Amino acid sequence: MPPSSLRVVYAFAREMHPKTSDVFIQYGTAGFRTKAILLEHVVYRMGLLAVIRSRVKNGRAIGMMITASHNLEPDNGVKLIDPDGEMLEQSWEEIATRLANVSDNDLESTTAQVIKEVNADMSLKAAVFIGMDTRYTSPRLAAAAVHGVIALKGTPKEFGIVTTPMLHFCVKCRNDNTYGTPTEEGYYEKIVGAFKNIRQKLPVTGEYNTTLYVDGANGVGGKKLNIIKKTLDGELDLVLYNLGGNGGKLNLNCGADFVKVSQKPPVGVEHAPFQRVASLDGDGDRIVYYYLDDKEKMHLLDGDRIATLLASYITELLKACYAEELRLGLVQTAYANGASTKYITEDLKVPVTCVKTGVKHLHHAALSYDVGVYFEANGHGTVVYSELAKKTIRKIAEEGDVEQRKAASLLLNFIDMTNETVGDAISDLFLVETVLCARGHNVRQWMTAYTDLPCRQLKVTVQDRNAISTADAERVCTSPEGLQTRINELVSGYKSGRSFVRPSGTEDVVRVYAEADTQESADKLAAEVAQAVFDLAGGVGERPKLP
Numbered sequence: 211m212p213p214s215s216l217r218v219v220y221a222f223a224r225e226m227h228p229k230t231s232d233v234f235i236q237y238g239t240a241g242f243r244t245k246a247i248l249l250e251h252v253v254y255r256m257g258l259l260a261v262i263r264s265r266v267k268n269g270r271a272i273g274m275m276i277t278a279s280h281n282l283e284p285d286n287g288v289k290l291i292d293p294d295g296e297m298l299e300q301s302w303e304e305i306a307t308r309l310a311n312v313s314d315n316d317l318e319s320t321t322a323q324v325i326k327e328v329n330a331d332m333s334l335k336a337a338v339f340i341g342m343d344t345r346y347t348s349p350r351l352a353a354a355a356v357h358g359v360i361a362l363k364g365t366p367k368e369f370g371i372v373t374t375p376m377l378h379f380c381v382k383c384r385n386d387n388t389y390g391t392p393t394e395e396g397y398y399e400k401i402v403g404a405f406k407n408i409r410q411k412l413p414v415t416g417e418y419n420t421t422l423y424v425d426g427a428n429g430v431g432g433k434k435l436n437i438i439k440k441t442l443d444g445e446l447d448l449v450l451y452n453l454g455g456n457g458g459k460l461n462l463n464c465g466a467d468f469v470k471v472s473q474k475p476p477v478g479v480e481h482a483p484f485q486r487v488a489s490l491d492g493d494g495d496r497i498v499y500y501y502l503d504d505k506e507k508m509h510l511l512d513g514d515r516i517a518t519l520l521a522s523y524i525t526e527l528l529k530a531c532y533a534e535e536l537r538l539g540l541v542q543t544a545y546a547n548g549a550s551t552k553y554i555t556e557d558l559k560v561p562v563t564c565v566k567t568g569v570k571h572l573h574h575a576a577l578s579y580d581v582g583v584y585f586e587a588n589g590h591g592t593v594v595y596s597e598l599a600k601k602t603i604r605k606i607a608e609e610g611d612v613e614q615r616k617a618a619s620l621l622l623n624f625i626d627m628t629n630e631t632v633g634d635a636i637s638d639l640f641l642v643e644t645v646l647c648a649r650g651h652n653v654r655q656w657m658t659a660y661t662d663l664p665c666r667q668l669k670v671t672v673q674d675r676n677a678i679s680t681a682d683a684e685r686v687c688t689s690p691e692g693l694q695t696r697i698n699e700l701v702s703g704y705k706s707g708r709s710f711v712r713p714s715g716t717e718d719v720v721r722v723y724a725e726a727d728t729q730e731s732a733d734k735l736a737a738e739v740a741q742a743v744f745d746l747a748g749g750v751g752e753r754p755k756l757p
């Protein structure tokens with residue numbers, strides 16, 4: 211493309227998606243996220259970048275998802291998906307931030323500069339897959355994305371309202387047709403099809419009950435499960451709540467993030483004692499489970515719990531296949547409950563890696579294992595299998611003895627049921643249900659694996675959250691000066707105490723995590739650390755109170 215044709219980049223920007231705000235915006239944990247009204251020019255520019263990225267990748271498709279996932283309705287966001295369905299390569303995040311923040315007048319020259327820098331051949335074809343969540347601001351932003359793609363003569367393909375993981379899946383399939391068909395139907399065919407297949411092999415036994423209640427967070431995940439529900443033929447009886455009707459607001463007092471952080475059941479769900487409930491987040495990429503006991507006390511089964519369930523079952527199947535040479539490992543973040551890490555290393559004897567928050571970091575680390583199980587405690591995670599692992603298991607399914615073939619064939623279904631591109635609430639739901647069914651376990655039996663240390667998460671608003679820097683997978687705070695020393699002092703006063711702070715990459719807050727031997731202690735420690743953040747890192751508004 212000759213530089214003169216970049217004029218249209220400026221013309222579209224000026225006429226349709228002008229930059230109306232000077233607020234600096236940064237590509238964070240999962241793309242750009244902020245108030246939807248500040249995003250139109252950013253999404254347009256990401257349309258441009260997606261085309262450049264596609265050309266650098268020889269015309270392979272790139273994804274653009276319009277979503278703010280767990281954030282509340284007034285927010286929105288955009289993130290780019292790389293050709294294998296994974297998050298945008300990190301070295302491009304700085305380019306994305308630069309392009310998002312230049313003035314309209316400088317957009318044409320900055321675009322030309324980026325093209326040169328990344329050495330994009332602008333004569334190549336470019337494909338960009340665009341999806342959005344159910345937010346009322348999403349269609350407008352999706353239109354801005356399309357304009358960005360067209361401005362650089364790329365070909366946009368719109369998927370309408372889909373879960374984030376569905377779009378990741380479709381991008382992967384478009385670039386690797388052995389993975390599946392790049393459509394929503396192709397997703398159902400592969401993931402739900404694998405679940406139905408495996409259910410034929412695993413009769414319902416023991417305490418497992420095929421009824422599952424689901425909190426859809428008033429978002430897209432619940433809506434898609436409503437489609438899937440009709441095809442399940444009784445293998446799983448989904449009772450769906452929070453599907454967006456009856457005035458229910460997206461992620462408001464419901465959904466995976468609310469349940470995990472507040473440790474309370476969501477509104478809008480009718481509860482029965484000991485009935486297991488799965489809670490999804492707004493764009494269907496996270497899931498946590500919980501149940502209420504006969505005293506209405508909530509018991510949470512979070513991402514750590516799901517990770518250990520999946521890792522232990524896969525380990526069992528690998529043993530039954532005699533494929534123990536395949537290295538299985540688990541990846542967590544600093545938010546992982548200390549009790550889960552102890553259980554994984556001491557009881558399951560599975561190696562654990564701890565990385566920074568953000569699926570992009572976990573995914574990357576998981577790829578270093580033959581079978582990498584990664585989960586954030588907030589319920590964002592999946593399993594990835596190396597080519598060697600898949601090849602080995604396929605061979606055993608064909609050539610092993612009867613028992614080996616049986617285990618390998620279950621594993622192959624398990625792999626097909628997994629969305630390996632990113633954490634996926636729907637795929638994870640089917641994986642969990644499969645393991646519980648295979649073991650004949652109810653939710654209380656699942657809970658007995660280990661006992662969580664009581665924990666608490668808080669948010670503190672500060673003038674500039676970037677005043678907080680961290681090291682060692684976010685477990686140590688390196689600035690502002692004196693904060694880590696203060697945290698250490700506070701933690702030393704508690705039995706089994708642990709705490710860390712980090713700037714959020716999706717909300718304008720500093721997050722505080724604390725755990726200790728009792729809930730009272732965890733709550734108090736979290737509040738004390740929140741006060742230290744407030745005092746030393748420029749807190750604004752009301753100083754956090756002690757419980």
Ligand code: G16
Nearest residue numbers: 239240279280568569714715716717
């Ligand atoms: C996103 C990321 C997750 C991360 C979460 C919170 O989730 O994909 O990896 O844990 O944000 O990040 P932070 O603490 O930096 O705000 P989601 O579900 O909102 O896409």
